Amino acid sequence: MDQTKIGRFIAQERKRKNLTQKQLAELLGISDKTISKWERGNGFPEVSLLLPLCRQLDISLNELLTGERVSEEExxxxxxxxxxxxxxxxxxxxxxxxxxxxxxxxxxxxxxxxxxxxxxxxxxxxxxxxxxxxxxxxxxxxxxxxxxxxxxAGAFECPECGERFVPDMKAYVMGPHTFTKRKLVCPNCGAHKYCKHVLTR
Missing domain, CATH: 1.10.287 (Helix Hairpins)
Known part of the structure; x- marks a missing residue:
């Protein structure tokens, strides 16, 4: 997936709906910083937010993952x-x-x-x-x-907000860990918890 392309598409569709980042964030129950991060291509919506985001922007999940409007044939x-x-x-x-x-x-x-x-x-x-x-x-x-x-390899998923992120090297090395989890600070909600290592971003 091209996160930068998807981010630009989210921004384009949000503006088409005449929504600010803050308004869209309030509709989804998240922070406007998260919307900003998606639109810059520095993150991707967690699974539980994909369908609500698509509903708010009047797009299909397939269009969101593609990062563009898709015709019926495509x-x-x-x-x-x-x-x-x-x-x-x-x-x-x-x-x-x-x-x-x-x-x-x-x-x-x-x-x-x-x-x-x-x-x-x-x-x-x-x-x-x-x-x-x-x-x-x-x-x-x-x-x-x-x-x-x-x-x-993949990303780490915050148990509090579900945000998937790749920590910087210092946080990765210094974080206590088990085989599948590592104690990290979530860049979205700030929780300092054991985050699960997942295979997709």
Whole structure:
């Protein structure tokens, strides 16, 4: 999905209905900052808001996901394209998560023997230090790559307002986490909660 195109379309249709961002936000029960974020292409409506938004703008869900008005003849074709795009996005996110786990695993497999050898086998001190430094470099690099891949796979969903967002790297790294959730601050409602990692934005 092209979030920038969808954002421009939301803005265009809102203006066509003679609504301000604040008025549309009040109709949907959300903040005008959220509408602004959608229109700039920096976010996408959560699932529970898709149909209410379409009703307020007098557009179809298919038109919203396409980011343009769709004729009757194009409707089915666009619907199929949108479904394929959603499935593709989920598959790409899944691949990134799997690749992230593989990088983390390979990092451990590569680094642990270096530390074991450096600590157990007789050798000159400079070789021991070199092995430890290389091991630390491998671990640091592997963890950094795994974090980048995992962060870019899909998004995180706020349990309070349902907003989906990608945190900045500092928030991602510093946030306590489980396998499927990470404690983050939602940019929409400000809640500091464990947000679920989802495959689509």
């Amino acid at each position: 409707y089915r074709k666009k619907a199929e394209e949108n479904m394929v795009n959603l499935v593709r996005e989920a598959q790409e996110s899944k691949k990134k998560i799997i690749l992230s786990a593989m990088v983390a695993g390979l990092t451990i497999i590569a680094a642990v023997p270096m530390f074991v050898i450096a600590g157990t086998i007789q050798m000159e001190n400079w070789i021991r230090v070199l092995l430890i430094v290389i091991g630390i470099f491998v671990v640091t690099g592997g963890i950094a790559i795994a974090c980048i891949l995992d962060r870019e």
